Amino acid sequence: MSSTDPKAENVKRTAISAAMDWGKNPLPPTLLATLVTALHARPFQPLPMLFPPVLLFSTYLNLSSYPVDSAGVTAAWSGLYLLLASRRKVAGASFGRRLGSTFGARGFTRGAAMALAGVNVMGCGITYAFGKRETGKDADGKVV
Template structure:
């Protein structure tokens, strides 16, 4: 092909590779902690507000060269939040109230937090399950 550098290759990445990269990134736990704080800080709900500090600690671990351990912590706490959030039922007597609570600002924020938690469980779980720890595998 004319005009292309022969050294540049088109590399197609698999879905598992993309999920593992997602799991090793410090961004997903930070975004989830932000969404959870927005949902549960006002009115203050003590149980769900236990999750943002743990997720931010996971980001701290990731930035300090422990991406595999951070992925495991993020996967576990994202899964716990997903279980907790699935217990909630939509309140309202009429169909309009139920639809309004699902598609309002709070409902969309809750839905995006649950989707992100589910993606974190998959991506971070793969990164933790198949990841390699470079620091602990060195022979002394």
């Protein structure tokens, strides 16, 4: 047995702490912005291309020591993208064409973007709801 505290070794991560770690990580909004850009830059679709700059700004907020606020922005915009992406249908396509669009490279990318957006909504939403903002206070107790 090691000299470290045995209670610290037996601590299990809860689902809430894993979601909080996900929400405080700057990588998920960057990955979602990358996938959205890959899907909608060519041919250019103006509405979905509003999402990558906001998601990258969320990453900037996270790296600027505002992880809870960044999680809120990421959760909101990931949810909006999930709603937008779930409305898409292949109109007038035969079964074979729909099957090819579902299991092709573009379909897998769309599925990955939608899955990542869903995980972002959950993880970042939990972080925003239960996260604590650290306020800077000086020695007198005044908020800086």
